[in-house]
Amino acid sequence: MRTTLVTAPAELEQVLTLQRENLRGHVSPEEALEQGFVTVAHTLDTLERMHAVAPSIIARDGERLAGYALVMPVETRAFIPILEPMFQLFDTLSWKGKPLGDYRYYVMGQVCVARDYRGQGIFDALYREHRASYADRYELCLTEIASRNTRSMRAHARVGFQPVTTYRDDTDEWVVVAWDWS
Numbered sequence: 683m684r685t686t687l688v689t690a691p692a693e694l695e696q697v698l699t700l701q702r703e704n705l706r707g708h709v710s711p712e713e714a715l716e717q718g719f720v721t722v723a724h725t726l727d728t729l730e731r732m733h734a735v736a737p738s739i740i741a742r743d744g745e746r747l748a749g750y751a752l753v754m755p756v757e758t759r760a761f762i763p764i765l766e767p768m769f770q771l772f773d774t775l776s777w778k779g780k781p782l783g784d785y786r787y788y789v790m791g792q793v794c795v796a797r798d799y800r801g802q803g804i805f806d807a808l809y810r811e812h813r814a815s816y817a818d819r820y821e822l823c824l825t826e827i828a829s830r831n832t833r834s835m836r837a838h839a840r841v842g843f844q845p846v847t848t849y850r851d852d853t854d855e856w857v858v859v860a861w862d863w864s
């Protein structure tokens with residue numbers, strides 16, 4: 683198993699396959715509670731455009747995709763209109779007394795570990811690779827998690843993410859979390 687930046691277009695297609703298996707409409711309510719779920723469905727075109735700005739991070743086990751954690755710089759916000767309210771909220775938030783907008787931050791756009799690979803440290807390895815690849819360019823990594831996704835909440839807290847705020851929209855209640863590398 684190794685974590686790397688995405689390098690080949692076929693890897694983005696594997697990301698979409700793993701994403702589809704874990705979409706909230708695809709997993710049962712019981713599995714969503716126990717194993718987590720993802721909400722946003724990307725298109726290949728969107729992933730390719732994000733990739734052109736900043737490659738995402740994947741974990742590979744030979745030819746298999748064990749997990750992914752997407753990199754979404756602020757410049758890519760227009761690519762996914764459904765996330766625009768989140769970015770608008772970020773524009774109003776502060777971290778350690780300073781507006782978020784004054785930080786060099788990016789958004790971790792979605793994380794998923796394939797079922798057979800959960801509980802094996804891959805989640806942590808994906809974020810280690812984020813830090814290794816992006817800490818020179820960014821001060822903060824932000825993401826948001828559905829508060830009922832307790833598995834993801836717990837894993838993010840373990841890596842070092844801290845809550846910034848909580849809000850609710852039509853789909854869920856969300857906790858915005860920040861990982862401060864400074």
Ligand SMILES: CC(C)(COP(=O)(O)OP(=O)(O)OC[C@H]1O[C@@H](n2cnc3c(N)ncnc32)[C@H](O)[C@@H]1OP(=O)(O)O)[C@@H](O)C(=O)NCCC(=O)NCCS
Binds near residue numbers: 704794805806827
């Ligand atoms: C969320 C996800 C990325 C985490 O990866 P993982 O390899 O399963 O995570 P880990 O096993 O390293 O950590 C899970 C943590 O949650 C805990 N946990 C496991 N099941 C849990 C549950 N049902 N409720 C609460 N916590 C739970 C584990 O004990 C561990 O915490 P600990 O280290 O403090 O003991 C992965 O489960 C996944 O891809 N789920 C489906 C998609 C998803 O939810 N993505 C995240 C969207 S925000």
